[in-house]
Amino acid sequence: MARSSAEPAAAEPVVRTVAVEKTYRMGDMEVRALRGVSLDVSAGDFVAVMGASGSGKSTFMNVIGCLDRPTSGRVLLDGDDVARLSRDALARVRGRTIGFVFQGFNLLPRTAALENVELPMLYQGVHARERHRRAADALDRLHHTPAQLSGGQQQRVAIARALVNEPKLILADEPTGNLDSRTSEEVMALFQRLNAEGITVLLVTHESDVAAHAKRIVTFKDGHVLSDLAVASPRIAARALAETAP
Amino acid sequence: MNVLASLRTALRALRLNALRSTLAALGIVIAVAAVVATVALGEGAKAKVASQMASIGANLLMVVPGSMKSSGVATGAGAVQTLNLEDARSIERELPETVEAVAPVNRASAQVIFGDQNWSTSIMGTTPAFLQVRQWPLAVGEGFGREEVASGAKVCILGQTVAEKLFGEASPIGQQIRVRHLTCKVVGVLSMKGQGAFGQDQDDTIVMPWNTVVRRLNGSQSDTVGMLMVSARSSQLVADAQREVTSLLRQRHKLAPGAENDFQIRNLTEMQNAANEQSRTLSLLLGSVALISLLVGAIGIANVMLVSVTERTREIGIRMAVGARGRDVLVQFLTEAVVLALLGGLAGLALGVGVAWIMAVRAEWPTLLSPSVMVGTVLLAGFAGVVAGFYPALRASRLDPIDALRYE
Numbered sequence: 001m002a003r004s005s006a007e008p009a010a011a012e013p014v015v016r017t018v019a020v021e022k023t024y025r026m027g028d029m030e031v032r033a034l035r036g037v038s039l040d041v042s043a044g045d046f047v048a049v050m051g052a053s054g055s056g057k058s059t060f061m062n063v064i065g066c067l068d069r070p071t072s073g074r075v076l077l078d079g080d081d082v083a084r085l086s087r088d089a090l091a092r093v094r095g096r097t098i099g100f101v102f103q104g105f106n107l108l109p110r111t112a113a114l115e116n117v118e119l120p121m122l123y124q125g126v127h128a129r130e131r132h133r134r135a136a137d138a139l140d141r142l143h144h145t146p147a148q149l150s151g152g153q154q155q156r157v158a159i160a161r162a163l164v165n166e167p168k169l170i171l172a173d174e175p176t177g178n179l180d181s182r183t184s185e186e187v188m189a190l191f192q193r194l195n196a197e198g199i200t201v202l203l204v205t206h207e208s209d210v211a212a213h214a215k216r217i218v219t220f221k222d223g224h225v226l227s228d229l230a231v232a233s234p235r236i237a238a239r240a241l242a243e244t245a246p
Numbered sequence: 247m248n249v250l251a252s253l254r255t256a257l258r259a260l261r262l263n264a265l266r267s268t269l270a271a272l273g274i275v276i277a278v279a280a281v282v283a284t285v286a287l288g289e290g291a292k293a294k295v296a297s298q299m300a301s302i303g304a305n306l307l308m309v310v311p312g313s314m315k316s317s318g319v320a321t322g323a324g325a326v327q328t329l330n331l332e333d334a335r336s337i338e339r340e341l342p343e344t345v346e347a348v349a350p351v352n353r354a355s356a357q358v359i360f361g362d363q364n365w366s367t368s369i370m371g372t373t374p375a376f377l378q379v380r381q382w383p384l385a386v387g388e389g390f391g392r393e394e395v396a397s398g399a400k401v402c403i404l405g406q407t408v409a410e411k412l413f414g415e416a417s418p419i420g421q422q423i424r425v426r427h428l429t430c431k432v433v434g435v436l437s438m439k440g441q442g443a444f445g446q447d448q449d450d451t452i453v454m455p456w457n458t459v460v461r462r463l464n465g466s467q468s469d470t471v472g473m474l475m476v477s478a479r480s481s482q483l484v485a486d487a488q489r490e491v492t493s494l495l496r497q498r499h500k501l502a503p504g505a506e507n508d509f510q511i512r513n514l515t516e517m518q519n520a521a522n523e524q525s526r527t528l529s530l531l532l533g534s535v536a537l538i539s540l541l542v543g544a545i546g547i548a549n550v551m552l553v554s555v556t557e558r559t560r561e562i563g564i565r566m567a568v569g570a571r572g573r574d575v576l577v578q579f580l581t582e583a584v585v586l587a588l589l590g591g592l593a594g595l596a597l598g599v600g601v602a603w604i605m606a607v608r609a610e611w612p613t614l615l616s617p618s619v620m621v622g623t624v625l626l627a628g629f630a631g632v633v634a635g636f637y638p639a640l641r642a643s644r645l646d647p648i649d650a651l652r653y654e
Contacts, residue, residue, distance in 0.1 A: 062648050065567075067566075067567060067647045067648040067651065068647075068648045087571070087572055088571045088572065088573070091566060091569055091570060091571040091572070091574075092569065092571070094566070094567060094568065094569050094647075095568060095569020095570075096569065100567050100568070102651075106560070106563075106564045106567070106651070107564075108561055108564060109561075110262055111258075119564075119565065119568050120568035120569050122251055122255075122570075123565075123568065123569040123570045123571070123574055124569060125248070128250070128251065161568065165569070
């Protein structure tokens with residue numbers, strides 16, 4: 001899994017979208033959420049997708065995440081076009097290639113943290129003992145302290161769940177939206193660490209503070225890519241935390 | 247997702263909604279309990295009839311004199327004496343393949359006296375084969391043999407009721423009792439037979455040698471026999487025995503082909519079948535009521551599963567986002583429905599067995615638990631779970647992941 005960031009730039013991008021369009025029909029109204037988005041995300045990148053609500057950024061993430069299909073255009077994950085895959089094949093891609101982190105955490109309620117983290121492995125036919133071990137490892141890796149789970153802890157569990165099948169790509173939709181600023185910083189530190197370990201991170205946010213942690217910021221407006229800028233010096237969350245340490 | 251994991255997931259989901267799961271399974275519980283209990287009652291009744299029939303005698307054919315046409319006038323059954331001792335002997339002699347034993351029986355009734363006690367009872371004049379045919383062992387004493395029959399010895403075997411009326415607790419063996427004008431020695435007491443299939447007291451009787459009853463008690467020189475009791479060698483041979491006895495007697499009585507029998511053969515198996523037919527009709531009726539309640543129970547489960555799928559739409563979305571395929575979700579909800587139905591079935595089984603037990607102990611109704619019915623009903627409940635869970639599970643599996651995730 002570990003991909004060094006020194007990989008040659010000519011390598012296949014982890015994500016490539018070509019003229020992706022997505023049109024929703026709401027009653028008589030057609031909503032064109034994506035109007036031809038072409039974007040490459042290379043391995044090891046850390047991309048923040050910004051934009052106002054309704055700009056199409058979440059739709060874009062759902063399409064990349066194989067949760068939703070584009071109306072037209074091509075979506076290549078690791079070189080494979082997923083736009084026309086069957087439901088089962090999409091489920092396989094979601095299970096093996098992608099790790100999701102949501103704003104509302106989306107943990108199974110009334111279910112232990114460990115079991116939440118085991119969930120993705122359940123669908124990849126991982127043996128129970130192996131599931132248990134890997135889930136515990138993933139939680140350890142994030143310095144999870146079991147107890148009453150605060151928002152930050154819940155998000156850590158959700159991130160552990162996203163990591164457990166060793167995905168190439170982490171898709172995070174407003175992962176700090178429900179967290180206070182210090183906890184947000186902690187979560188961002190986690191993403192930066194995972195990114196440093198070689199995992200490609202694509203993060204949707206509308207907060208520029210959060211986006212400042214990324215290596216690259218893509219801004220959406222009205223279903224188009226408005227701007228695509230490299231970040232000269234990304235904010236280092238770990239350092240910010242050290243400075244504000246209680 | 248393997249079987250164990252989906253089983254565990256299903257059990258957890260059911261436990262999280264324990265009350266709802268219990269109520270949903272209640273229909274199945276009641277249905278299975280009803281089936282198990284009613285079948286136990288039905289089988290119990292059947293077994294009781296069978297044991298009553300067996301108490302009359304195993305594989306028994308009763309040959310009684312029939313009607314006879316004389317100058318175009320038909321007499322009623324039993325009005326004429328068409329059977330005799332030689333008929334009995336020839337059946338025994340000619341049909342050894344199918345017939346085990348033949349006992350001629352002539353009945354009489356008499357007042358019997360011992361000391362200051364007396365009792366009116368029925369006397370059966372017969373041969374030692376009688377006890378074999380009726381499968382009626384002696385409780386005490388020796389009984390009598392062929393010589394006593396031949397000589398018309400003044401001996402008798404008492405039924406339990408008669409022994410009790412005349413002797414109370416004392417032993418009757420070796421005592422002399424008066425049977426009408428004869429003084430007879432008691433040589434045995436029959437074991438307790440209890441109530442017959444028609445409610446009569448089978449123990450209120452005295453068994454004596456045929457010659458003693460017919461020649462000495464009734465003073466008759468005729469060889470006419472009141473009834474022949476024939477036992478077939480096995481239950482499979484009862485029908486064969488009936489056919490062979492019929493043709494032998496027709497031949498002996500020189501009946502022309504096409505002429506009616508001058509005797510009747512009553513086959514206890516037929517009577518037993520009639521009784522079983524009745525209890526089967528009842529079982530069928532109760533069983534169909536139980537099946538209907540099973541259907542209602544299945545509808546209850548389907549309903550709760552539909553609610554559960556709607557309620558857990560978000561959970562389904564999460565599972566799909568982390569890689570669950572449609573069929574994983576289908577299997578999950580189907581497993582839940584089947585586990586719910588099976589648990590309901592098992593609870594119903596326990597309840598049904600309990601109810602059957604209470605009926606047996608409190609109401610003293612005969613019950614007989616049938617393992618195949620118990621296993622079958624629980625499996626049927628599981629199948630009802632499959633049927634009930636399929637549509638809700640299918641709906642869950644066809645949810646769109648993004649819609650499911652956004653569901654509030």
